[in-house]
Amino acid sequence: MIIVYAPEGGTKEAFEVARGKLRASEIQIIERTADARWNDIKEAVSEGDLNAMRTVVWVLKKREQPSLRFAEFDPFEGDLYSRLDEREVRAYAEGFVEKYRADPDTLAEAFDELRESAYDREGAEAVIADVTAPKAPAPAEPQPEAAPAQEATETAPSPTAS
CATH class of the missing domain: 1.10.8 (Helicase, Ruva Protein; domain 3)
Structure with a gap:
C-alpha cells in the first residue's frame, strides 16, 4: 500500500506502507495515536480512511522532521489517498x-x-x-523408462531332446 500526500500547491509525496517499511516503534506510535491495532489501521488505509492515512503519514514524516507534532500535520481531505503497490x-x-x-x-x-x-x-x-499473456505449457514430466524385459530363467525342455 502506498499513501500519497498531494497538498494543493505543494510537493507530492508517496509513502510506502508495505511489510518491512515501518519500524516496530513507528507502528506503536501509530497504534497509540489512532487508538487501534496495526492490522485495523492498514485495513482502514486501504479503504481510504483519512484519520488512518494522516496518522501513518505523520509518523513517516517525523523521520525527517522529528519535532513535527500531530496537530501540525493537518492535511485537507483530498490531500491524502491510498494506492496499490x-x-x-x-x-x-x-x-x-x-x-x-x-x-x-x-x-x-x-x-x-x-x-x-x-x-x-x-x-x-x-x-x-x-x-x-498466454503461458507456455509446462514441460511434460519425463516418463520412467520401461524396464527391460527379463529373460526367462528356466529353460523349457527342447522338443528335440531325447
Whole structure:
C-alpha cells in the first residue's frame, strides 16, 4: 500500500506502507495515536480512511522532521489517498483472472479499476499484460523408462531332446 500526500500547491509525496517499511516503534506510535491495532489501521488505509492515512503519514514524516507534532500535520481531505503497490496489483490481477476468466467484460472492468487504484499505472499495465499473456505449457514430466524385459530363467525342455 502506498499513501500519497498531494497538498494543493505543494510537493507530492508517496509513502510506502508495505511489510518491512515501518519500524516496530513507528507502528506503536501509530497504534497509540489512532487508538487501534496495526492490522485495523492498514485495513482502514486501504479503504481510504483519512484519520488512518494522516496518522501513518505523520509518523513517516517525523523521520525527517522529528519535532513535527500531530496537530501540525493537518492535511485537507483530498490531500491524502491510498494506492496499490506493484505486489498488490499483481495479487489482485491474478485473482481477477481466476475469478472472471469466463467473463471477459467483467474482467476488463476489474482491470480498469485496478489501473485506477495502482500507484504506478504503467507498472500495472505491465503486470496485467504479464498475468494475461498466454503461458507456455509446462514441460511434460519425463516418463520412467520401461524396464527391460527379463529373460526367462528356466529353460523349457527342447522338443528335440531325447
